[in-house]
Amino acid sequence: MPSSTDLARPDTAADTVSRLNAAFATGLTRPVAWRKSQLRALRRMLTEHEEAFAAALRADLGKSRTEAYTTEIGFLVNEIDHTLRHLDRWLRPRRVGVPLALAPARARTVREPLGTVLVISPWNYPLQLALAPVVGALAAGNCAVVKPSELAPATSAALAEWLPRVLNPEAVAVVEGGVAETTALLEQRFDHVFYTGNGTVGRIVMTAAARHLTPVTLELGGKSPAVVEPGTDLASAARRIAWGKFMNAGQTCVAPDYVLAVGDTADGLQDALAAAIREMYGADPATSEDYGRIVNVRHFDRLAALPAGGRVVVGGEHDRSRLYFAPTVLADVDVDSPVMREEIFGPILPVVRVPDLDAAIAFITAREKPLALYAFTASAASKRRLTGETSSGALAFGVPNAHLAVPGLPFGGVGESGLGRYHGTYSIDTFSHVKAVLDKPRLPDTLRLAYPPFTRGKDRL
Ligand code: NAD
Secondary structure: OOOHHHHOOHHHHHHHHHHHHHHHHOOOOOOHHHHHHHHHHHHHHHHHOHHHHHHHHHHHHOOOHHHHHHHHHHHHHHHHHHHHHHHHHHHOOEEEOOOHHHOOOEEEEEEEEOOEEEEEOOOOOOOHHHHHHHHHHHHOOOEEEEEOOOOOHHHHHHHHHHHHHHOOOOOEEEOOOOHHHHHHHHOOOOOEEEEEOOHHHHHHHHHHHHOOOOOEEEEOOOOOEEEEOOOOOHHHHHHHHHHHHHHHHHOOOOOOOEEEEEOOHHHHHHHHHHHHHHHHHOOOHHHOOOOOOOOOHHHHHHHHOHHHHOEEEEOOOEEHHHOEEOOEEEEOOOOOOHHHHOOOOOOEEEEEEEOOHHHHHHHHHOOOOOOEEEEEOOOHHHHHHHHHHOOOOEEEEOOOOHHHHOOOOOEOOOHHHEEOOEOOHHHHHHOEEEEEEEEOOOOOOHHHHHOOOOOOOHHHO
């Protein structure tokens, strides 16, 4: 077994990829029965070793048992079940009509696997975001190299320990490590690179992939707004925003990043957010079993500087030694301050006042396209306007984050928030090539009319 230092060497990355390419070339991963057996094995690993994975998630992020299950382990089990249930149908060749001039002939599309794919995942949902792409890659018949995030070391180690045991190691490899190891991998030629993380590294990944003309999926982040309109029930809106925002201590790519409080909603909403936070995490969230921790000191220090952009109306307490950062709500936020310029990716929720929906839409469209847009409104006309006049990876009314739990919906960003999509059938689209197949009998040779010499009348055929 190579050590993790060996894996830093480009030749070792090359060995891993050529080993998987060789396995792919044997046809190992093509039979649908094999793909399903791998998915079932992955499912068994998650359920039989649920304790070990939950413990790793707690060690990395202080994740509560319930969150570990609902947002990572259980999420993956659902994704696998959904895939197993529909895979045969998703893979079925599709017949396509043939123009009369080409008849008789049959046309269809067939899905073929791409080959060996690279999955690079981040630290915030370190299990879900490493394995959900693998579910799609295997279901589509590929080999996969998984590079978990070094910033979630316990989960990375658990993946490195279990995946080679439960999945066919000829088809799936885990490479642990950070920038050096990822850079070595990115020098290799893959058939697809699937990256989840920030846009700066997304650009590095895309540049590296371009050298091999390798297609990429980039699952990135950004500032996802939550619009709150007058006439909506502020108590329930606040509970849902607080739930979506403070889950995983705000370190969720689709979490509401900030609130656009329309009209006179800001004051009432701030009060309701304070009540919701108390209800969920108690008077002192530091003592709540259900509240997570910031992943590391670097991210903690970045977050500690952010409240300067507004007035703290809830929370604000933080403790570097325990990586604890209280659920925090900011009011009177300067929209040009860092808290409104960068993705927050932590438990700080700025509330920005806007006079009306026009101003909210103008605020959103003047900025980069977010991964998600949320709106709390009782107005069908407002829903229509937000749907038609804004662009985002996803749009959800009345609830943040939950669109991920609808297995039939695609998950992905647009513009700065990402490129491509996955989950369910969309993962099959991402990890396979849709091949056009045309089959025309040689006789009768109806094409004779199309052959030269182009005598009079042939140009209109
Ligand atoms: P991270 O630091 O764990 O990095 C992600 C991956 O990139 C890791 O595997 C890391 O090893 C690798 N990496 C880091 N620097 C690299 C380099 N210079 N060259 C090559 N590889 C490198 O995670 P992160 O980027 O801090 O994650 C947070 C970001 O990810 C946020 O912007 C968040 O919104 C976004 N995110 C998006 C989604 C999504 O599904 N769209 C999900 C989670 C997080």
